[in-house]
Amino acid sequence: MRAFEYLSPKTLEAASAAVRTAPEGARIIAGGQDLLGELKERIATPGRVVSLKAVPGLRGIREESGSLRIGALATVQEVAESPLVREKAPALAEAATSVGTPQIRALGTVGGNLCQRPRCWYYRLADFPCLKKGGGTCFAVEGDSRYHAILGGGPCHIVHPSDLAVALVALDASVEVVGAKGRRTIPIADLYALPAVDASRETTLAPDEIVAEVSVPAGARSAFRKFREKLSLDFAVVAAAVALGPKGPRVALGGVAPVPWRSREAEAALGAKPVTAESAAAAATAALAPAKPLKNNRYKVPLACAVLRRTILAAAGVADPGPPAPPATPAPTKKAGEDF
Amino acid sequence: MKRVRRSQVEIEGKLRERTEVVEEDPSPPWDDRARLRVAGRPHPRLDGRAKASGAAIYTQDVGLPGMLHARILRSPHACARVLSVDASAALALDGVRAVLTQENAAAIPWYGGTTRLLERTVRYAGDEVAVVAAEDEETAEDALHLIRVRYARRRPVLDPGTAPRGGKPSVYTRGNARKAVSGAPVVVAGSYRTPAALHQAFETHGSVARWEGEHLTVWDSTQHIFGVRKELAAALGLPLHRVRVISTFMGGGFGAKNECGKYTVFAALLARRTGRPVRCLLTRAEESLAAGCRHATVQTLRLGARRDGRLLGIEHRSLCDVGAYGTDGPMPVGGPARTLYRCAAVRTEEVPVRTNTGPHTAFRAPGYVEGTFALERAMDRVAEACGLDPLEVRLRNYSPGDPRGFRYTRKGLRECYRIGAARIGWRRRARLGRRGTSLRGLGLASQVWPAGGAPPSHAVVKVNPDATAEVLIGTQDIGTGTRTVLAQIAAEELSLRARDVTVLLGDTGAGPYSLLSAGSLTTASAGPAVRAAARDARQQLEELATGLARGKGGRPGPREVCREIGDAMVIGRGARGPNPEGLKACSFGAHFAEVEVDAETGEVRIVRYVAVHEVGRVVNPLTASSQVEGGVLMGIGFALLERRIEDPATGRGIAVDLLDYKLPTALDLPPIEVLFVPGADPRATTIGAKGLGEPPIIAAPAAIANAVAHAVGADLPELPLTPDRVLEAIARGRRAP
Incomplete structure (x- = not known):
């Protein structure tokens, strides 16, 4: 250090x-x-x-004129346990519960979770001068991309690691930030930008801007689901959050794109009608239609499809009848360097 | 009386001829009629409190006055020539005391003489290039970044399929396997792959070295204090008596700490150079890059069987990626094919190939975990092809003896099957099926492992005037509970309580030689030695009692004898006797897993797990159960999650922390039911016990893979069973008729 x-x-x-x-x-x-x-x-x-x-004054969680106001220094554990969050924004509580380990949740904060850097192994190892570190290459393209982006990737193919951000995008939250020009409030989706804009960072914040508070519209029916390979100390392979609010459904995916990925395709497929097993399946399929997997992560497409379908049903309180037809078959994924 | 004999010994699944110095042990074996009070009963770890409270001093905890901290500079390139190392800026940094490079370090041969301690050619990303000793770890770390190394990079060999041979293949044959398989009415053929897996012991590799004049003391996290002493003395050109190796408490090794590490020699060299104690510990990333692995395998397997499921022939060939160096040779991947089933025609071949990746080392039942996965997967397919239950096929091929032509001291595998099948409800298997997206499956796998222990192992028992005792033995407790188990054995023989006995181990300066703690050897080797020493002490006490007997006071009890003789203490001495001639002592087991597979996501959840073992007498059921739970946990990791991952272009390790190298957590574990076949194995050892260190991992990946295959209705040819592979298998299962 x-x-x-x-x-x-x-x-x-x-x-x-x-x-x-x-x-x-x-x-x-x-x-x-x-x-x-x-x-x-x-x-x-x-x-x-x-x-x-x-x-x-950065810690509390309170309700104010129909919104939950969560201070940037509220810990992930406080969000997970807050009766207010559990009742008024269940997807956020579920996302918080799924983060890291008890130790990480006890210390990690909401602001820190939203602004954390990606877990891409090429980014995390100093020996790989990748795009995100100011180098010229995204090593995931030719390298091992099993956990990388299937949507919105390029030229850098990280996935955004925050679970809370996925829930907050679905819940239509906004973020108050403080910087040189004073305070401003932005929709959470605008906090993030694709690497096509600037591969060296994930947020749109100026370097001296600090997240002060998150504001979450209260009361929408919502759900969050996360698929990971182990049940603690693991980031999402894919995650999904769905909120069914007065302005219509909002759908977000995690673990699949360099930003918490809002799927307007899925939202359009759900429309304003009550959710059914069929519409949930159609919406999930629509969300993944634009997917462009890399060499090693084709399996994430049917996986994300399944997780999203279930999350939509969970948010709507509709029983899961199982997938309508056999789920999409992933093509064999032979990994470079493993074929002996 | 010592004598010399030729003997066959099977350690870590490798059968070797050796000249053995043996000392007969006259102790009558503890058989099932032996009425034992302490050995064979649950006893909490004597050092449990010290470990849980942090009072136990591990190598990592050793802090000496004036101690320096060493850090190692490692090659970022998988294959390169080191053109120059410029350490001047590092040496100029405040707090840096010494830098070792290929130019100033002794040219000590390493990896069987294939390289030297620090050499001009680096052969994997992680190979050692230089070492810094500084006043604190941060300064040492800073200094690493100031060392300028010029490399001439070469193209690394990363694909084992095209890699050069890394030594001679190991071939075994009995009968004509090719003919037997080809002519069989039922033939099952397949290719099975297992990944390189990392040990990830909680305590990373490391040593602290201190010189006092000509004498060197080293604290080391090791499975073999005497082995480290021997290798270190040879590396430094010292006589053995000037080197003392201490490993009082040890945070796990799993086979990766069987030998002297470069870090130990670095610490000793830097300590000599600076005149200060030096501590050299590996970081978690170094542990992941440069501390050994279970080597990856590609196994091709052909089984030929009669229509009634009886095996006619087995052909097994495994390509073993031993990595760079990999001087241990390929591990016995063909071991299960050679010994698990009755089959007249068997051919196995283990072919080592060398790549520019981290060298492999032993890892808890090396070869057998991988080989059992392939063989037991194929046995399930034989059952399917013959329309038989998988358990029935195993019973039809049951081999009462070692099919290579040895008799066993005891084989309790049939009981393992019976107990486990009843406990998990094996008869439900045919009725399990699909509910919504949930697929249920039941699987089992069998296990054999040479675990009878061996000489030499010596022990001394000192009996104190207050009738407490100390056991001195040069073994080590690598976390399994050896300290407690040996105290129980001594206490049994001396009619004491276990807590009246202190076991002093892990110090070459204190205890006589005992074998390395590997190959499931320790209890079966050190245990009888301790018993023999305690028995010797007891007999001396009895003789003294006769001498002290007088008049109407009568014959004094042992406690009175101790008090009476005071500091003229009784010292018992004992040695592990020879193994029985012509008999093999193996531990056996059968594991049963019930899984639920999510047909839509490929997620595998283990809902029930039953592990049954036959290890002769279980000296301490508490520590034994812990051992089984740990082994199953490790097996679950290998089955579902773990794999070393290299970047395919550069060969650099990219999953080098415990986030990316996925070990199962408590939440990922099912309830594990641990059962033992009752009864001693008095023909194996005088304490009636066999080894249990490695057996619990062996069958676990196979049992889980068989359960998942049953659930999805398709073969699973590659571990770990990650969602992508399970989804792919589900798709294949659906396409199958």
Whole structure:
């Protein structure tokens, strides 16, 4: 880990200024569950680390005029356990419950979860100078892409790692951020941008902008489902969140794209009509129709389709009759370097 | 009296001829009639509290005054020539005390002389290039980034299919297998693959070295303190008596810590150079790159059988990717094919191939886990082809003896089948089926493993004036509970409680030689030695009692004898006797798994698991159950999740932390029911016990794969059973008639 200067200002404005004025780059630290790993691996080598710990008023979860207001420093565990979240935004509570391990949930924060960096193994290893680290190559294209993007990829093919973001996109949440130009509120979907815009980062925030609060419209029926290879300490292979609110259905997928992926195709397929087993299946198929898998991740297409279909049914409270026809058959996936 | 004999010994599944110095052990074996009070009963670990509270000092915890910290610079290239190493900037960094490179380090031969400690050619991404010793770990780490290395890269060999041979193939034949299979009415053929898997012991590899004048003391996380002493002394050109190796507590090895590591030599060299103690520990990433693995296999298998399921021939060939160096040779992947079933015509061949990947090493039942997966998968297919129940096929091919022509001391596999089948409700198998997207399946697999232990192992028992005792033995407790089990054995013989006995192990300076803790050897080797020493002490006490007997006071009891003789203490000595001539001692087991497969996602959930083992006497049912649970856990990981992953272009490891290298967690485990076939095996050892260290992992992947295959109605030719492979199998099962 590179040595750094550590600051702990008392206001978000001061924290933003501390980032802005850092001569050799700065990173914000909240729970540290992602940043510490990056520092240790020297993926991040800031000259300054700015803690939000001393900033008051960033922790609570409250309801205000039909919305849940969740402070950026609320821990993932607090969200998972909050009776308010469980009742008014169940998809978010389910997503929070699925994060990491009890230890990570106890320290990891909502703001940190939304701003965490991708888990792509090429990004995480200093020996691979990938696009995201300012290099010229996405190593996943020719390399091992079993956990990479099937939607929205290119030129970098990471998947966004946040579970909370997937739920929040479905729930039509917005995020309040604080920076040099003061405070602004943006829809959560606008917090993220595809690598085609800028492969070096996942969010649209200016370097000195800090997430202060998340606002979630309360009361929509919603559900979140996550498929992972093991039941703890694992990121989503695919995840889905669905909310059925007054403005119509909203569908988001995780683990499949460089951003939490909103599927307008699925939303259109569901329309305004009550969800049925058939419409859920059709919506899931529509969501994955644009999928462009890489060499090793074709299996994620039927997997995402299944997880989304079930999530839609769970959100609508419709019993699962099983898939309508045999699920799509993945072509044999022979992995490079494994064929002996 | 010691004598010399030629003997065959089977360790880690490899049969070897050797000259053995044996010392007869006159102890009458503890058979089923032996009335034991302490051995054979559950006893909590004597060191459990110390371990749980953090009081136990592992190698990682050793902190010495003035100790420096070493970190290793490793090659990022899978194949390269090191043109130059410039460490001047690193040496100039405040706090750096020494840097070892190929230019200033002794040219110590390594990997069987195929390379040296630090060499100009690096053969895998992770190969050692330089070592830094600094005042703290962070400074050492910083210094690594200041070392300038110029490499001339070469194209690495990564595909085992086209890789060069890495040594001589190991071939075994009995009968004419090719003819027997080709002429058989039922032939099952298949290709089965298993991945390279990592040990991932909780405690990473590491050593702390300290010189006191000409004497070197090394704390090491090792499975073989005496082996490390011997290799380290040879590497440094020291006489054995000047090297002491200590491993008081050890956080797991699973075969990857059987030998002296480069890190141990680095610590010793840097300590000598700086005049300070030096600690050299591997990080988790280094543990994943450079600490050994279970080698990957591609196995081709042909079974020929009669229509009634009886085997006529087995042909088994395995390509073993031993990685760079890989001087251990291929592991006995053909072992199960050679010994599990009665079959007159068998040919097995293990072919080592060499790639530019991390070298392999032994890993808990090396070869047998992989070979059992392929063989037991194929046996289920024989059953299917003959319209038989899988258990029935195994019973029809049951071999009461070792089919290579040896008798067993005891074989309790049939009882394992019976107990396990009853417990899991095997008869339900035919009725299991599909409910919605949920596919249910039941599978079983069998296991054989040479586990009778061997000489040499020596022990000393000191009896104190207060009638407590200490056992001195140069074995090590690698986390299995050896300390507790040996205390129970000594206590049994001395009529004491286990907690009245302290076992001093893991120190070459304190205890006499005992074998490495590998090959399921420890209880069956060290156990009888401790018993013999304790028995010797007891007999001395009895003789003294006769001498001390006087008048109407009568003959004093052992406690009084101890008090009376005071510091003229009784010292018992014992050695592990020879193995029985012409008999093989193996442990057996059968595992049963019930799974639920999600037909839409390929997710596999194990809903029930029953593990039954026959290991002779179970000295401590508590630690034995833990051992089985741990083995099953490891087997579940190998079946469903784990694999070492290299970038296909560069050969660099990319799943090098415990997020990407997926070990099962507590949430992923089913309830594991552990059962043992009752009764001792007094022909195997004087304590009636056989080994249990490795057996619990052997059958697990096969049992799970068989259950999943039953659920999806298709073969599963490759581990781990990840969703993509399961979905693909489901699709194949659906297409099948």
